[in-house]
Amino acid sequence: MSKDLTQSGTAGAGGSSLSSELFHAGVYKANQGRIVRQLTALAVWVIVALGCWRLYSFLPSAMGESSLAARAIPAALLAAGLWFGFRVVNWPRFADFLIAVEAEMNKVTWPSKDELIRASVVVIFTIFFLAITLFLFDVLWQFIFNFIGVTS
Template identity: 70%
Template structure:
């Protein structure tokens, strides 16, 4: 394993794929689990799409139709698991969770007030842009620039 000046692990992901150890298991668990879940969902949806595509290209009854997506799914799930335990990425996710723990979340009434302000502002800007578009379209039509 190579280490940089700060002492962090710089092993490439390819060498980490063949380990089963969990890197810093008690740190950043929630963020790492949610990240792994998101990766797994993307891999599963991709394999489902691959399965549907193969059903259209390969002859019916071919054993390759379910086999290729299943092997791809297994590899993708393993890579997703190992990715969140890759020291460089895991340290980033640990830092993300540490920063999220520092966030002061708004109370419910403050959240509602802020949401109303944002929704009103977006609505007002949409109406203003619509009116600008109508006015400029009228001016250009009057001048004969557009038909």
């Protein structure tokens, strides 16, 4: 019976590898987890674009200003990275994770503005109090060590 479960489990969402998913154009569960998936794809695209921009600013000086490859390599990597960003959020295993993340985020009860301000004030004063306390302990131990001659 466990053999049947493992065989049926690999045929579903969890069994497809990322390398096989890179060559499909479909959108996995298009109406679920849209916001988190779009933000994740956007983050991947920004990282890829910044990397390609950095490469584009470096290659002309290394390969020569008029080199076609100095422009074509970052452009090809940008296109591949944009496609990868689109495909990775539609990879069934990762997409199911992002769908679950969005479902959990919808369950969160966010604090009101007044609660947020009160909690922030408590945290700021606690950190301030701990900083003053640690400073006083440091001064006290420094005085004790200087008094008994451990430090000069």
